[in-house]
Amino acid sequence: MTTTRRRTGGRLPVALVVPAVVGLAFLLVPLVGLLVRAPWGTLPTRLLSPSVGEALRLSLVCASLATVVCLVLGVPLAWLLARGDVPGRGVLRALVTVPLVLPPVVGGVALLFVLGRRGLVGQYLDAWFGVSLPFTTAGVVLAEAFVAMPFLVISVEGALRAADPRYEEAAATLGASRWLAFRRVTLPSILPGVVAGTVLCWARALGEFGATITFAGNFPGETTTMPLAVYLALETDPDAAIVLSVVLLLVSVGVLAALRDRWISGPS
Amino acid sequence: MTLHADLRVTRGAFRLGAELVVQPGEVVALLGPNGAGKSTALRALAGLLPLTGGHIRLGERMWDAPPDVFRPAERRPIGVVFQDYLLFAHLSALENVAFGLRARGVGRAAARAEAARWLDRVGLAAHAKARPRTLSGGQAQRVALARALATGPELLLLDEPLAALDAATRLHVRAELGRHLRDYPGHTLLVTHDPLDAMVLADRLVVLEHGEVVQEGPPTEVARRPRTDYVADLVGLNLYRGTGHGTAVSLDGGGTLTVAAPATGPVHVVFPPNAVSLHPEHPAGSPRNAWRVTVAGIEQHAHTTRVRLDGVPPVLADVTTATVADLRLRPGDELWAAVKATEAHAYPS
Numbered sequence: 033m034t035t036t037r038r039r040t041g042g043r044l045p046v047a048l049v050v051p052a053v054v055g056l057a058f059l060l061v062p063l064v065g066l067l068v069r070a071p072w073g074t075l076p077t078r079l080l081s082p083s084v085g086e087a088l089r090l091s092l093v094c095a096s097l098a099t100v101v102c103l104v105l106g107v108p109l110a111w112l113l114a115r116g117d118v119p120g121r122g123v124l125r126a127l128v129t130v131p132l133v134l135p136p137v138v139g140g141v142a143l144l145f146v147l148g149r150r151g152l153v154g155q156y157l158d159a160w161f162g163v164s165l166p167f168t169t170a171g172v173v174l175a176e177a178f179v180a181m182p183f184l185v186i187s188v189e190g191a192l193r194a195a196d197p198r199y200e201e202a203a204a205t206l207g208a209s210r211w212l213a214f215r216r217v218t219l220p221s222i223l224p225g226v227v228a229g230t231v232l233c234w235a236r237a238l239g240e241f242g243a244t245i246t247f248a249g250n251f252p253g254e255t256t257t258m259p260l261a262v263y264l265a266l267e268t269d270p271d272a273a274i275v276l277s278v279v280l281l282l283v284s285v286g287v288l289a290a291l292r293d294r295w296i297s298g299p300s
Numbered sequence: 301m302t303l304h305a306d307l308r309v310t311r312g313a314f315r316l317g318a319e320l321v322v323q324p325g326e327v328v329a330l331l332g333p334n335g336a337g338k339s340t341a342l343r344a345l346a347g348l349l350p351l352t353g354g355h356i357r358l359g360e361r362m363w364d365a366p367p368d369v370f371r372p373a374e375r376r377p378i379g380v381v382f383q384d385y386l387l388f389a390h391l392s393a394l395e396n397v398a399f400g401l402r403a404r405g406v407g408r409a410a411a412r413a414e415a416a417r418w419l420d421r422v423g424l425a426a427h428a429k430a431r432p433r434t435l436s437g438g439q440a441q442r443v444a445l446a447r448a449l450a451t452g453p454e455l456l457l458l459d460e461p462l463a464a465l466d467a468a469t470r471l472h473v474r475a476e477l478g479r480h481l482r483d484y485p486g487h488t489l490l491v492t493h494d495p496l497d498a499m500v501l502a503d504r505l506v507v508l509e510h511g512e513v514v515q516e517g518p519p520t521e522v523a524r525r526p527r528t529d530y531v532a533d534l535v536g537l538n539l540y541r542g543t544g545h546g547t548a549v550s551l552d553g554g555g556t557l558t559v560a561a562p563a564t565g566p567v568h569v570v571f572p573p574n575a576v577s578l579h580p581e582h583p584a585g586s587p588r589n590a591w592r593v594t595v596a597g598i599e600q601h602a603h604t605t606r607v608r609l610d611g612v613p614p615v616l617a618d619v620t621t622a623t624v625a626d627l628r629l630r631p632g633d634e635l636w637a638a639v640k641a642t643e644a645h646a647y648p649s
Contacts, residue, residue, distance in 0.1 A: 204348065207400050216399070
């Protein structure tokens with residue numbers, strides 16, 4: 033008898049272990065490389081430089097505004113899909129998830145042709161209100177909301193479908209209208225799902241590139257968010273690109289950690 | 301005001317067609333096997349399910365009369381205690397009880413004060429701040445009852461209110477529920493599949509099978525003269541009201557029974573018909589309860605023979621066909637009925 037650990041299932045098969053390790057390296061090495069190449073010494077000054085600071089501020093503001101838009105429109109939409117008695121609910125649900133799989137650049141093009149100055153809706157916005165959305169900060173918010181909303185809707189709808197509708201019935205027997213029951217009973221019970229959806233939605237909006245550059249263009253201080261700034265800086269100032277990338281990486285890891293601790297790995 | 305309900309609901313292959321009349325202050329138990337339509341009836345009365353025919357009317361006010369009238373749940377003066385209570389987990393006991401008052405437009409302070417009074421009435425004043433998940437089953441049931449009654453409903457609907465409790469808690473909570481129901485001036489409908497709950501709590505039983513009312517009447521009447529095998533099996537209990545003095549219970553209708561566990565004050569004594577044995581002479585040995593009876597009727601049921609016996613008290617006995625033959629039972633025969641004290645259970649009433 034030895035005291036070494038013994039495996040019950042025999043040796044791990046090489047045919048699985050080798051690709052697994054390669055796959056792991058493939059996912060992690062680029063991120064590690066980014067951290068290795070980061071100019072740590074000058075990082076604080078670069079973060080505070082006008083161009084980086086501007087992109088960072090614009091990104092945070094736009095992603096947060098887009099998230100608010102998604103919450104205001106997305107939570108009621110999720111409720112309609114989960115609880116509403118609407119015909120063709122399955123089809124609606126599928127359509128809502130289209131932006132999730134659609135290449136973002138296609139989303140940007142679609143927005144441009146609808147909300148652009150000559151677009152289906154945009155021409156009236158321009159003629160009646162003098163409002164033009166493309167290539168403005170508002171355009172950035174719209175593009176980000178378009179791409180990020182499905183994350184929120186799916187997350188909230190899942191929480192709603194898992195929530196027992198009989199609590200809403202109990203509220204009704206106590207005299208609560210459906211709106212009151214939603215606010216006071218349903219919403220508090222699905223709060224974890226709403227928070228998870230909001231965080232995912234915000235992270236997606238923060239990283240949005242394709243739809244933003246297509247619909248809102250690239251005007252520093254107005255539409256140049258961090259992902260756009262990274263892409264542009266790569267040509268002129270690679271160190272700045274790395275700094276911006278590290279910031280985005282840290283935000284992503286932070287989001288993941290927040291979700292994992294509070295909402296993903298079961299009850300808190 | 302009387303509640304008149306002609307409940308007609310057709311859903312797929314299932315049809316409910318039941319007429320119910322409930323007087324103010326009356327407790328009616330809707331009793332029946334699973335799938336008989338009890339829950340459908342309760343949901344229709346609550347306004348959670350529209351009728352497909354018939355009507356629901358309280359006094360002069362029509363609640364549901366397809367196709368023209370439908371008052372949804374939130375516009376009916378009702379209180380519902382659900383089987384698993386459905387207390388709102390994110391609200392305290394007090395906020396749960398205050399919810400209905402708030403929803404009906406009562407101000408925050410007034411609603412909380414009224415809710416506190418109700419919690420006090422059900423003996424949970426000390427748990428006002430507790431979240432539902434920290435309450436025991438019996439406590440949660442009492443919060444649910446307080447929440448349903450706090451709005452002063454005209455109709456109280458109870459859906460298997462004791463089913464989620466363990467046997468020991470049940471006894472206590474049943475007695476307490478009975479006390480609150482006696483104080484409640486409105487109409488009460490209790491849905492249950494437990495004959496004991498129905499018989500102890502209700503003034504009148506309505507037995508539902510396959511969506512139809514098969515029998516209704518006072519509990520003792522239904523127990524003495526069951527009309528279907530289901531009712532005979534389920535409701536055919538010997539049930540007496542009496543006053544306990546230790547292990548002896550003197551019955552309101554005359555006679556005394558000895559029970560296993562001591563009880564004091566007003567009680568129900570219950571034992572099933574198959575706990576009764578019949579003897580031509582005074583039985584020797586262990587039975588603590590033996591009294592003279594006369595055979596009043598003999599009914600053949602699926603597997604047993606039910607014998608109705610007059611005496612003090614009158615009693616039902618289920619005996620085997622062999623016993624019937626042995627004793628040559630005929631109406632008018634004089635016999636001795638015997639029940640072991642361990643078979644007779646006393647419940648506080």
